[in-house]
Amino acid sequence: MAKIGVFVIDDSAVVRQVVSEVLTADPGIELIGSAMDPLFALDKMAQRWPDVIVLDIEMPRMDGLTFLRKIMAERPTPVVICSSLTEKGAETTIEALAAGAIGIVCKPGIGVRRFLMQDAAVELVQAVKAASHARMRRITPAHAVAPKLSADAVLSPPSSGALTQTTERLVAIGTSTGGTQALEQVLTALPRTSPGIVVVQHMPEKFTASFAARLNGLCQIEVREAVNRDRVMPGRALIAPGGQHLLVRRSGAQYYVEVVDGPLVSRHRPSVDVLFRSVAKQAGRNAMGIIMTGMGDDGAHGLKEMRDAGATTLAQDEASCIVYGMPREAVKLDAVDRVVSLRSVASEIARFG
Incomplete structure (x- = not known):
């Protein structure tokens, strides 16, 4: 090559x-x-x-x-x-x-x-x-590699008894290369009545706060960098801080997030696999998982766990991805209910809520 x-x-x-x-x-x-x-x-x-x-x-x-x-x-x-x-x-x-x-x-x-x-x-x-590997679109103004860990390094696998005794819904999104632009397109199209959203975008620490603040100024919904014990609630999107994992937890009928340290999972921190696994365990069929543009396979196994727990799962289609890596791996694992275009993601979220 x-x-x-x-x-x-x-x-x-x-x-x-x-x-x-x-x-x-x-x-x-x-x-x-x-x-x-x-x-x-x-x-x-x-x-x-x-x-x-x-x-x-x-x-x-x-x-x-x-x-x-x-x-x-x-x-x-x-x-x-x-x-x-x-x-x-x-x-x-x-x-x-x-x-x-x-x-x-x-x-x-x-x-x-x-x-x-x-x-x-x-x-x-x-x-x-x-x-x-990126598919670029016109926009007008040898080193040792650490072992690749799975989400087991942070969180135990979900059991068959995922909690389902609440009607509150949430959406979990995972993305990487090209994801900043894709997330902007999705989140700016959402109404304030959208279900609560949790996001992992592969990004270094110190950058996610600025990224969330920029989106917050563009969106109808509230967008912010997640802080430990933040509520997941309608009209709010929480973005995982760079350098830390984001997990969803339950307290009664309400969801909140936990921000934790830990090893790299699928060579990332935050890891989509960790977020998706936590959602599979805590939300089950009350959740929607969406995997979007990105290199590698982070999130594919977690999305499969979400689907097995009864969640609705979507993958961005190849034509609209900057890099069709993470969605492709999720499709290969039979982790995806439907493949949708980027322009359809916002309407899928609104309809789910």
Whole structure:
């Protein structure tokens, strides 16, 4: 198979060097160039356009967000944002995801070489490979891998006696690559009377609060980053905090969430499998599970557990996915009642409630 051609744009020579070393260590990736800012990059990329761009946000002459919007309007290309772990950086990165970026890799203000070479190396390679599979649409303004754990690492499997003595309904959504744009399309279309919603979107910590705040400003329903013991209630969507698992619990007839630490599950934290398993155990047939665009298989087994517990289960169709990975794996497992287009998801949720 042909290697993935990657171009790195960052005003830090250290970051360019380290990112290049990490990427070229993988036999499936080829570094085709790097540049200190987007204007230099455009000249170089004219000779050979990359399959994936790794892009900084704050740069001289042209910032990364302006550049991103330019190429998404003119020549849509998968972009992985390499962003700083600051509140301002998080807000700008959320704007970049809305503008069409595929993924995020964080970098600290200090110790960037050690962080990228050790802590974030696998994450960076995986983000580039996931982005290379993305189906882009025009938008107008070798490292050791940890063992892949299942949801058993956080939560025991559901029994056949899932709680069903309540009529209160909830919707659980799991998504990854391309999910920020898909979630915006779904949640902005929902009325205030929609059932309570819990969401896992694969995203690093410090970014989910900004992402939820942005959606809250666009939606009729309330959207916020989940806090421990938040009620799951009609007209509210709770998004799992980056770096922590989200579980649904029951108290009488009411649902609430628990935010917990724990190991990576299906190589993610938060994990869709963990959320879906908790919903299978606590809500059973009173729940709807929806798996949307994303790379890998996180959520497929959890969705099957939800279906086995009597829940209604949906998967986003291939045509409307940026990456048809997670939905495909769920379909393979016979975890899905119906496959629906992205534009139909909001109406399915409203009808379920």
